[in-house]
Amino acid sequence: MLVVAAALSSCGTEAPDQGGKPPAQVGYIVAQTSSVPIGVTLSGRTVAFETSEVRPQVTGVIRKRFFTEGSTVRAGEPLFEIDPSLYRAAVNQAQANLASARATADAAQVRADRYRPLAEMEAVARQDYTDALAEARTAKASIAQNAAALDTARINLRFTTVPAPISGRIGRSLFTVGALASATQAEPLAVIQRMDPIYVDMQQSAADLTALRRRLAEGGVLPGSTEVRLMLDSGAAYPLPGTVQFSEVTVDQSTGTVTLRARFPNPDDLLLPGMFVSAMFDQAADPNAILVPQNAVQRDFDGSAFVMLVGPGNKAVRRKVTAERTSGANSVVTAGLRKGDKVIVQGLNGLRQGTSVKPVPSSSPQKVAPPREGEQQDGRSGAGSGTGGGH
Structure with missing residues (x-):
């Protein structure tokens, strides 16, 4: 009878490990390869789409000024009149x-x-x-x-009537009525800038750009998107996306960088020439990357990354990986994992190499047993009910 009772009491429970404790239940995901964008963030500065210096082409005394400083002028609109x-x-x-x-x-x-x-x-x-x-x-x-x-x-x-060479926003007048204008003078009468659309010149390391082009040529990565997002100097995001136009063919000798130019719509003149911004875009895409939740990627004292896997015999296995960037709520693993590996994402606290685990898919609902009869009779036994719920 004792043997039968012992068999019945052990029915439906997990086999304990060598320490006498039942294996810890952990949630896992199956590693799958996917195409993950390789995003870059570059510092940049806004540049006017067109800039024109209003200069006299004849010599004479300025008699009239026809524009309001800071206003928008159109090409051909008269700006100054020189004594004719x-x-x-x-x-x-x-x-x-x-x-x-x-x-x-x-x-x-x-x-x-x-x-x-x-x-x-x-x-x-x-x-x-x-x-x-x-x-x-x-x-x-x-x-x-x-x-x-x-x-x-x-x-x-x-030429005694000085027109606007382009349409755009005109700045302050550098010469007043009564001043002598000369066709050979160094300073312009005023400056006009067209700000819609507007350019953003970004600086990228020549070494990084060369490495990316090499990987593209070898087929290691795929071309990315040309859409660019901006972050203003204040930390606010610019609402309208832009597109990359081209990159320079020469390297700046003083900084070792290459200039990339993007074009943005600027209907409300929110972006002004000379502003510092941060540009973010997907320069390429890694077709063989694996996305793992960030909480599953842990770090050693030396900063190297590792994950815990469900190994043979439902044993926890520690695996070093390469995860140098993130994508949303996930870490992008580029080395160390294979398709089909079971990555533990839940129940990682205190989990060590070789520990017996009970793996379940991370999407499975947690099973909570009802409290035993008589454990929760009144409010004084509340602590006992919490303990019972954990069985």
Whole structure:
């Protein structure tokens, strides 16, 4: 009878390990390979899409300013007016010179036409006809010269109104009304910047970029996405994504970095030229990476990473892995795990190499036994009920 009672009491319980305790229940996941993006975060600075310095092309005193500082201007819109008096007089003079040249040319042509039949009849010397014809042609050339001078004078007169070369936001006026503007001056009258869209120039180590290109060429990783996200200097995220446009073909000798340029929409002018930002994008994708919850990856005193696996005979096995980055709530394991390994993600407290475990999928619900009869009669036995629930 004692033997039968002992057999019945042991029915439905787990076999204890060598220490006399039942094996600890642990939750595990099955390692699966997947394509995991390789994200990078680069520091960058915003750059205006277009920048134009408003410069005078003629010399004169500024008479008027037509824009409001800090406003948006359109291409061709007048910004300054330079005193046009001298240039208007130059146009009038060029027109008069052109009229005189035309009159001279008409007289020379009539004279050449009259000499032609006389020269054929030898009534005049043929040399006289040749001279008259040359004078007529010279007069026509003078017409062309004076016409070109008139065009130049009109262009200079048009330049007395300084237009906006591009559309964008104009800054402060660097010259006031009454100041002398010169076509050879060093400073511009004002600066216009187009900020929608806007560029972000990012700096990446040339060594990292070379290593990435080598891995892409060898097929170790796949090309990533060109979509870029921005983090402002204040820590806030910029709401609109951008795209990578190109990377420079030369390395900055002073920093050893390569410049990558991204383009972002900026309809509200939230991004201003010269701002420091952080750019984040997926530069490549690792097709053979394994995602493991971060709590399953533990660290040794030297910083190396390891995970606990369900080994043969339901024994805990410690395995060193390479996990240098994260993706969301998971660690990205690039070495040390194989497809199909059972990675323990629950019940890791106090778990050691060779410990007997009872593995269950981490998605399985936890089984909690009801309290025994008589254990919870009133509020004074609350502590006992908690102990019973753990059996």
